[in-house]
Amino acid sequence: MRATLAGALGLDVALLQSGMGGVAGAELACAVSDAGAAGCVGGYKLAGDALSAVLGRLTAGTERPVGVNLIPEVVGPEELDRQVAQVLDETPERVHLSFFGMPEDAVLDRVVAAGRGLVVQVGSVEDGTHAAGRGAVVVAQGTEAGGHLLGTARRDDLVAALRDRLPDACLVASGGIGSPEEAGRALAAGADGVLLGTAFVVAHESRAHSRFKAAVTAADEADTVITDVYEIGWPGRRHRVLATAVTADPGQPKNFIGRTVVEGKPYLVPRFSSAVPTEATSGRIEEMAMYCGRSCGDISEQLSAADVVAAFARVLPGAETVKNQTRMESNVSR
Ligand SMILES: Cc1cc2nc3c(=O)[nH]c(=O)nc-3n(C[C@H](O)[C@H](O)[C@H](O)COP(=O)(O)O)c2cc1C
Structure with missing residues (x-):
């Protein structure tokens, strides 16, 4: 049976906010998670007390599933090991780990063995197949993406090629998604959900200048x-x-x-x-x-993170859950 983001990460809305070094702090991540999607802080080069401070704000700021993003090639294997150990030690099980590019297998296995959600962003069918085999939610990044680029394929070509190879994997499309219509195109190519970066750069809770x-x-x-x-x-x-x-x-x-x-x-x-x-x-x-x-062509206003999630929720898997919840809440408050 095909895996879902609801099953893999406990989300109501099949949407991941990219952990973005410097930009995505605990405030953004918690607001996204509270809206039913997966928020994520950018771990980037944070270590020791600085990483602890962010993890503390993250876990105090939301009760919902939320993530920490790390970048193996920026810190190297030894520092990555230390970062992963710290996240596993200092956060509860509802905190998943997300990686930009492939870490070593031992890292992937350690995260899965700890019972944590595992997300890996990739730019090729080979890496996506490998990550899925180790139990990861696979984020397929196309060259439309903002930030560093993992591969050379367009988003929907990569999503379709991965879906062909991995009919049961949980597959998330990333790159160039700034509107619900574009998210719909990624779902049609075979994705189970979407990851957004730039759309959250401009959110009120983002730390971008x-x-x-x-x-x-x-x-x-x-x-x-x-x-x-x-x-x-x-x-x-x-x-x-x-x-x-x-x-x-x-x-x-x-x-x-x-x-x-x-x-x-x-x-x-x-x-x-x-x-x-x-x-x-x-x-x-x-x-x-x-x-x-x-x-960015589809992003013209600064919104709250909750409004960004709500705009996409209507086309994404899990939308019914959120609509029902909203209906129940408004019934209760009446
Ligand atoms: C400002 C900015 C910073 C980013 N930093 C990270 C990062 O620290 N880690 C990461 O995994 N991806 C990072 N990304 C890339 C995103 O994960 C993703 O591939 C990209 O945002 C998707 O395309 P979009 O920006 O069109 O939504 C960043 C993207 C942006 C725009």
């Missing part, structure tokens, strides 16, 4: 480019961003163009840094890495 949010709502697809210039901190992987003076002229000097703060610790931001501008960042925001999917 206000000028980054405004640039996303003003942009359309043609304002995004695939580049590899924002490589300081995460080298060697192409990413889709809003076109900037830096993507137009990568020959500029690598001097500092701003300052930021991560969990209370100050950092200087060099031009070409992979770090996104957050509400704690100052300086030349418009030159920084504003990751953005082709989905």
Whole structure:
């Protein structure tokens, strides 16, 4: 029988919010989970006390299933082991782990053995097949996606190829989904649900800098480019961003163009840094890495996370549950 996101992660709405380093903190993740979908914090390079602080806010902020996103290739295997151990130790079972790209099998097995939900975002049929075989919900990322790109296939081609290979797997489509209609196309290609990044960058609860949010709502697809210039901190992987003076002229000097703060610790931001501008960042925001999917063409207003989930819930599996719940709640309050 085909797996569902309700079964795998306990969701009412078959929608995952991407864990986005710097942008997706506990406030966004908890708001998304409280709305019936899966919120997720970006773990990125957080470690030790800084990671503990985020995990504490995450588990105190919602009673619902929620996730923590980690990026194996950014931290390397030893640091990833430490991050995974900390998440498993410091959070309850309803907290799932989500990975950007494939970690080693031992990591996948450890998460499953701990009884946790496991989500892996992939860019190829090979990786998707491998992750599904280890018990993961597979997120198929197409090149329409904002942020770093795992493969070279278009979203619905990858979803269809994976569905062909994995008729029973729980498959989530990612990349370029900014409207319920686009989500419908991904479901028609064979997905069981969708993952959204850019649509949540502009949510009220997101930590993205206000000028980054405004640039996303003003942009359309043609304002995004695939580049590899924002490589300081995460080298060697192409990413889709809003076109900037830096993507137009990568020959500029690598001097500092701003300052930021991560969990209370100050950092200087060099031009070409992979770090996104957050509400704690100052300086030349418009030159920084504003990751953005082709989905921006359909995203024109800043909404609450709950309103984003509600807009998509009407086309996604599980929508009936939410509608019934809302009906029951309004009956009770009458
Ligand atoms: C601002 C931003 C930051 C991102 N950071 C991460 C991250 O830390 N971890 C991750 O797994 N994916 C990250 N992604 C990629 C998403 O998981 C996903 O592939 C992408 O957002 C889907 O396309 P969309 O933006 O058109 O919805 C990020 C995306 C954006 C837009």
